[in-house]
Amino acid sequence: MGVTKTNHFTDQQNKIASIAKALGHPARIAIIEYLLKVNACICSDIVDELPLAQSTISQHLKELKNAGLIKGSIEGTSICYCIEETTFAMLKQYFADIIVSVNNQKCC
Amino acid sequence: MGVTKTNHFTDQQNKIASIAKALGHPARIAIIEYLLKVNACICSDIVDELPLAQSTISQHLKELKNAGLIKGSIEGTSICYCIEETTFAMLKQYFADIIVSVNNQKCC
DNA sequence: TTTATACATCGCAATATTACGATATATTTT
DNA sequence: AAAATATATCGTAATATTGCGATGTATAAA
Numbered sequence: 001m002g003v004t005k006t007n008h009f010t011d012q013q014n015k016i017a018s019i020a021k022a023l024g025h026p027a028r029i030a031i032i033e034y035l036l037k038v039n040a041c042i043c044s045d046i047v048d049e050l051p052l053a054q055s056t057i058s059q060h061l062k063e064l065k066n067a068g069l070i071k072g073s074i075e076g077t078s079i080c081y082c083i084e085e086t087t088f089a090m091l092k093q094y095f096a097d098i099i100v101s102v103n104n105q106k107c108c
Numbered sequence: 109m110g111v112t113k114t115n116h117f118t119d120q121q122n123k124i125a126s127i128a129k130a131l132g133h134p135a136r137i138a139i140i141e142y143l144l145k146v147n148a149c150i151c152s153d154i155v156d157e158l159p160l161a162q163s164t165i166s167q168h169l170k171e172l173k174n175a176g177l178i179k180g181s182i183e184g185t186s187i188c189y190c191i192e193e194t195t196f197a198m199l200k201q202y203f204a205d206i207i208v209s210v211n212n213q214k215c216c
Numbered sequence: 217t218t219t220a221t222a223c224a225t226c227g228c229a230a231t232a233t234t235a236c237g238a239t240a241t242a243t244t245t246t
Numbered sequence: 247a248a249a250a251t252a253t254a255t256c257g258t259a260a261t262a263t264t265g266c267g268a269t270g271t272a273t274a275a276a
Binding site (some may be wrong): 024051 | 124
């Protein structure tokens with residue numbers, strides 16, 4: 001089928017999954033890491049940095065933006081893409097909570 | 109094309125992406141959360157818990173296992189699936205480092 | 217006003233994912 | 247040994263993702 005049964009899961013589960021999915025591609029990880037490396041962030045830089053066509057990168061940026069992982073503000077003729085800190089903070093917390101839960105486990 | 113250009117990215121980037129990808133489905137998030145909730149973990153429980161066929165869940169478990177997010181040990185006729193703590197600890201650290209990087213940013 | 221620059225979007229082809237039923241396998245229980 | 251239980255694998259259909267070139271759009275420079 002190929003169609004995810006989104007409605008059978010909680011909003012929280014769908015949210016985490018969609019964020020994780022957005023991070024589930026090496027190009028998008030590379031984009032995030034590049035945005036962290038340089039302090040200013042313009043899309044054309046990324047096009048030079050990655051071995052992908054401009055249209056492909058634009059698509060990846062869109063997915064990262066839809067997932068709330070980056071935000072873009074128009075800066076003249078180019079766009080300043082930046083990390084959306086709160087989403088990453090949320091992820092960090094999510095995994096921190098998992099670690100706490102695991103440490104309380106008796107199993108295995 | 110639909111074929112990810114894995115070889116153009118670093119091993120670390122591909123690794124993080126593949127782990128994130130494995131978490132990029134609500135059923136797999138639900139499985140992880142279920143494994144955390146109950147302390148013992150048998151697949152048939154999960155089949156009762158989730159609105160998916162047994163074969164589908166088995167597939168999801170396989171992907172989580174391949175990504176190193178869970179481990180399964182044979183327990184008689186069933187299998188005890190558990191959280192692989194080190195992988196989650198790695199993820200937590202990865203996001204923690206990102207937060208630190210973002211806080212050092214001057215941009216935006 | 218033309219031209220250049222920086223993205224975004226569209227349309228398409230190749231491939232991957234999701235889900236399921238059917239079936240296989242392996243361990244218990246009877 | 248036969249039946250039951252638990253899980254894995256296979257085959258397949260529906261849909262999603264990835265990537266690219268071509269093209270659209272909007273701002274800035276000439």
